[in-house]
Amino acid sequence: MADSSVMKMTVKTMPASDLAFTNLAYCSPSDLHSFAVPGSTDLFLAIVGEVFVLSFSYPFSLTYDFDRFNISDGSIALNSIQRRHARVSAGDNVYVTRFIPPENFDLTVLTVDLEFVRKGTKNEQIDATLLSTQLKKKFINQVLTVSQKVTFEYHGTNYILTVNRAVIEADENQTNGIERGMIGNDTYFVFEASNASGIKIVNQRESATSKIFKEKEFNLLSLGIGGLGAEFIAIFRRAFTSRLLPRDVVNRLGTKHVKGMLLFGPPGTGKTLMARQIGKMLNGKEPKIVNGPEVLSKYVGETEKNVRDLFADAENDQRTLGDASELHVIIFDEIDAICKSRGSTRDGTGVHDGIVNQLLTKIDGVEALNNVLLIGMTNRKDMLDEALLRPGRLEVHIEISLPDEVGRLQILQIHTKKMKDNSFLSPDVNLQELAARTKNYSGAELEGVVKSGTSYALNRQLSLEDLTKAVDEENIKITMDDFLQALLE
Ligand code: ADP
Numbered sequence: 001m002a003d004s005s006v007m008k009m010t011v012k013t014m015p016a017s018d019l020a021f022t023n024l025a026y027c028s029p030s031d032l033h034s035f036a037v038p039g040s041t042d043l044f045l046a047i048v049g050e051v052f053v054l055s056f057s058y059p060f061s062l063t064y065d066f067d068r069f070n071i072s073d074g075s076i077a078l079n080s081i082q083r084r085h086a087r088v089s090a091g092d093n094v095y096v097t098r099f100i101p102p103e104n105f106d107l108t109v110l111t112v113d114l115e116f117v118r119k120g121t122k123n124e125q126i127d128a129t130l131l132s133t134q135l136k137k138k139f140i141n142q143v144l145t146v147s148q149k150v151t152f153e154y155h156g157t158n159y160i161l162t163v164n165r166a167v168i169e170a171d172e173n174q175t176n177g178i179e180r181g182m183i184g185n186d187t188y189f190v191f192e193a194s195n196a197s198g199i200k201i202v203n204q205r206e207s208a209t210s211k212i213f214k215e216k217e218f219n220l221l222s223l224g225i226g227g228l229g230a231e232f233i234a235i236f237r238r239a240f241t242s243r244l245l246p247r248d249v250v251n252r253l254g255t256k257h258v259k260g261m262l263l264f265g266p267p268g269t270g271k272t273l274m275a276r277q278i279g280k281m282l283n284g285k286e287p288k289i290v291n292g293p294e295v296l297s298k299y300v301g302e303t304e305k306n307v308r309d310l311f312a313d314a315e316n317d318q319r320t321l322g323d324a325s326e327l328h329v330i331i332f333d334e335i336d337a338i339c340k341s342r343g344s345t346r347d348g349t350g351v352h353d354g355i356v357n358q359l360l361t362k363i364d365g366v367e368a369l370n371n372v373l374l375i376g377m378t379n380r381k382d383m384l385d386e387a388l389l390r391p392g393r394l395e396v397h398i399e400i401s402l403p404d405e406v407g408r409l410q411i412l413q414i415h416t417k418k419m420k421d422n423s424f425l426s427p428d429v430n431l432q433e434l435a436a437r438t439k440n441y442s443g444a445e446l447e448g449v450v451k452s453g454t455s456y457a458l459n460r461q462l463s464l465e466d467l468t469k470a471v472d473e474e475n476i477k478i479t480m481d482d483f484l485q486a487l488l489e
Helices: 029-035 080-086 128-139 229-244 247-253 271-283 302-324 351-369 405-421 431-437 443-461 480-488
Strands: 006-013 043-048 051-057 075-078 093-099 107-116 124-127 143-145 149-154 157-168 180-182 188-192 199-202 260-264 288-291 328-333 372-378 394-399
Touching: 006 080, 124 128, 128 149, 128 188, 229 260, 229 271, 229 394, 260 271, 271 288, 271 328, 271 372, 288 302, 302 328, 302 351, 405 431, 405 443, 431 480, 443 480
Parallel strands: 006 075, 107 188, 124 199, 260 372, 260 394, 288 328, 328 372
Antiparallel strands: 006 093, 043 051, 043 093, 107 157, 143 180, 149 157
């Protein structure tokens, strides 16, 4: 990386609340200019140490008033979460690197050297598959850099791993010059150990490059979401952009954060999958998911209380932490169960109307809170009370429809990936053809086809006369016929 893109800066603090998005930091205005891509509205990122701190889609010109953070030149403001991740304290000097990521930033292949912390203590055998899983668990979504050394424990022994080479999906042919990437679920590790180290690596799969996932689309595949790239980007843009900006900028633009969204469309198309992922991306932890029918109680007044309780954590945080409150993402599945249009239920008691009113009151109350994003989901948008869908409430509506052929292929790839990686998928399986034959299948139904096909294959291995007989694992192969059979069900 060219030196001009590296700057030394002093760490300043800032409250977490100004960004729901922990990846964002502020530099002083002049530093920011040196980081921005001139004339571009592109994503730009900076890295402190090995941690992303600036991740920004710049829809506006760079004329921010950063005075309120009092960030002088040569400073970078990090909130407590960022400081913890970057292992820095206020006043520390850090090197900040401007980084424009390749289109696809997930690492596909990572070649690493292994050595003992204490050399040559014993002849150690390392299972590459096990170690990969362990490393992914530990480093998922973290950035690793070439020549970086990390220590880890495997079977009670400490090792040092040095990153040698990284290949990123988008740059399949470019194996030199990539310096860092993020560890994703699809990252493939190639372990190397010199003879002198005494480490023997077993279970290393054939050629790493043959494992490179060819998908070039927005990399949702590694998150297990197929065919919804455009929808994901739309949600991302509406939910994130305003939250990335400093509050005073948002005020000056006269825009407001989106408080609520509605994802609608047929069942099993990935609405919950996406909402959960968005929730995780917004505040780094599993979002709260509630389900309409669960909230609905047969006792008078109880449902209203359940609705109030949903918002209690956010309100509490706001009271006690004020601006420092984190964003609360509330995912409301089957929201139609409690939000049918008022007057539509036939019991004539008006009980239902009370529930809708309670939800509306709470959502309107969120205005002041500013720390809630409600994502509602339904298969029946037509049933929802219209008032719920007005501006300021669930105002962004995104349709999640049945996947097209490309989407179906991606979904099939996702759900057969494990068996393929573990060599259980017969070479005659043609996912492209299956995708072509499954018009009008939802993601959940495609997953069902894979499960059913697998059960045919497993069935062949079971001896019905003797169920205690061990299954011959090596011989399990799921074939095209198994899937075709499953399609007939
Ligand atoms: P919805 O909320 O739209 O009813 P879900 O997100 O609950 O659907 O989907 C149910 C399951 O179906 C998921 O857990 C996943 O295994 C599979 N699935 C559905 N859509 C997709 C998709 N687009 N990509 C990958 N898997 C999917």
